[in-house]
Amino acid sequence: MMTAIKKYFSKTSTADILFDFLVAVLSLMVFIIIAYPIYFVIIASVSDSRLVTRGLVTLFPRGFSLYGYEQIFQDTRIWIGYMNTMIYTIGGTFINLLVTLPAAYALSRKDMRGRNFLTFFFAFTMFFNGGIIPTYLLFRDLGLIDSRWVFVIPTALNVFNLIIARTFFEHSIPNSLYEAAELDGCTHFQFFLKVALPLSKALISVIGLYYLVQHWNNFFTGLIFIRDYSKQPLQIVLRDILISNQAFQGGAGAGGGDIGGYAQQYAEQIKYAVIIVSTLPILAVYPFLQKYFEKGVMIGSIKG
Numbered sequence: 001m002m003t004a005i006k007k008y009f010s011k012t013s014t015a016d017i018l019f020d021f022l023v024a025v026l027s028l029m030v031f032i033i034i035a036y037p038i039y040f041v042i043i044a045s046v047s048d049s050r051l052v053t054r055g056l057v058t059l060f061p062r063g064f065s066l067y068g069y070e071q072i073f074q075d076t077r078i079w080i081g082y083m084n085t086m087i088y089t090i091g092g093t094f095i096n097l098l099v100t101l102p103a104a105y106a107l108s109r110k111d112m113r114g115r116n117f118l119t120f121f122f123a124f125t126m127f128f129n130g131g132i133i134p135t136y137l138l139f140r141d142l143g144l145i146d147s148r149w150v151f152v153i154p155t156a157l158n159v160f161n162l163i164i165a166r167t168f169f170e171h172s173i174p175n176s177l178y179e180a181a182e183l184d185g186c187t188h189f190q191f192f193l194k195v196a197l198p199l200s201k202a203l204i205s206v207i208g209l210y211y212l213v214q215h216w217n218n219f220f221t222g223l224i225f226i227r228d229y230s231k232q233p234l235q236i237v238l239r240d241i242l243i244s245n246q247a248f249q250g251g252a253g254a255g256g257g258d259i260g261g262y263a264q265q266y267a268e269q270i271k272y273a274v275i276i277v278s279t280l281p282i283l284a285v286y287p288f289l290q291k292y293f294e295k296g297v298m299i300g301s302i303k304g
Contacts, residue, residue: 037138045069045276048133049268068273072241078161081237088151088233089215096211097204099156105192110175119166126159132224139225150225151218152231159212161207168203169196176177210284238274 044052048063056062072078107115127137136145144150173196181191197204219235226232 005142031205041097041272041275044232045269045272047269048209052272061213065269068271069277071270072238072258072273072277076240077229077237077240078234081232081234084231085216085234087148088218088292089212090154092155093208093211095156096154096158097208099160100162100165100191101200101204101206102164103157105169105196107162107166110170111190119163122157122159122162136224141162145225146227146231148231151215151221154221155214155218158211161210165203168200173199213282213283234278238278241273242271 026077042058043059043061044057045056046064046066047061048065051057051062106112107119109115130138139145139150140153144153177195178186178191179196186194217235218233219239222233222236226236273294
C-alpha cells in the first residue's frame with residue numbers, strides 16, 4: 001500500500017495531485033449530499049419524533065424505537081398491498097418487455113413498410129391524450145374498472161422506452177449482422193430471439209428497471225380505477241395508514257393529556273417508516289443491475 005502511494009507521488013506532477021485531490025473532495029461532497037437524506041430518513045424512522053422535529057437528530061438515532069415499523073407491519077393490509085404490488089410489478093414488467101422489445105426491433109428495420117407512420121402514431125400519444133374522464137369511461141366500457149388488468153394493459157407500452165429501444169436496435173446492431181444470418185436461412189423472428197436479444201442485455205436491464213420503478217410507484221391507477229381494497233397496491237395501503245395516523249394524532253392532540261404526547265412522539269416516526277417500507281425493496285434491485293448502467297447510460301443515443 002505504502003509502496004503504491006510513494007510510486008504515485010513520485011511519478012505524478014503537483015498539478016495532477018492537486019487536481020486528483022479536488023476531484024476526490026468534490027466526489028465526496030456530492031456523495032454526502034445524495035446519501036445523507038436517505039440516511040436521515042432511516043435514523044428518523046427509529047427516533048423520537050419530537051426530537052426529530054426539534055432538529056436534535058442529525059447523525060445518530062435518539063429515543064430509539066421500532067414503534068413505526070411495528071404499527072405498519074401489524075396492519076394486515078400491508079401484506080395484501082405488498083402481494084398486489086409484486087404481482088403488478090413483476091407481471092407488468094414482463095408484459096412491458098414482451099411488447100416493447102419486439103415493437104422496437106420491428107420499427108428499427110429500415111425495410112419495414114410504414115414504419116415512419118407507425119412511429120409517428122406512437123409518438124403522437126406522448127403529447128395528446130383524452131383526459132381522465134374519457135379514459136375512465138373507456139376503461140369502464142372495456143371492463144377494466146376494479147380489475148387487476150387495469151395496472152397492466154393500459155401501460156403495456158411506454159413510448160419513450162420504445163424510442164430508446166428502437167434507436168438501440170437501429171444503431172447498435174449492424175445490418176450486416178442480419179444479412180450474414182439471413183444467408184444461413186435465419187428469419188427476422190429467429191434473428192430477434194437468437195441474436196438481437198442476447199446482444200441487448202444492457203437495454204433489457206435498463207428498460208426493465210424503468211418499467212419496474214414505474215409499476216412499483218403506481219399510485220394514481222389504484223386511486224381512480226380500483227374500489228376493491230383486496231386489489232389495491234402498496235402505495236394506496238401506505239397512504240391509508242398515513243391518513244389513519246394523522247387522524248389519530250389530530251384526535252389525540254385535541255383531547256390533550258398523555259395520549260396527545262404519545263401520538264406526537266410516534267406520528268412522524270410512522271411517516272418515515274412508511275418511506276423506508278415503500279422504497280427499500282426497489283432500492284435493493286439496483287445493485288444487481290448496476291453493472292449494466294455504465295453501458296446503459298448511452299442507450300438510445302446516436303453514436304457518431
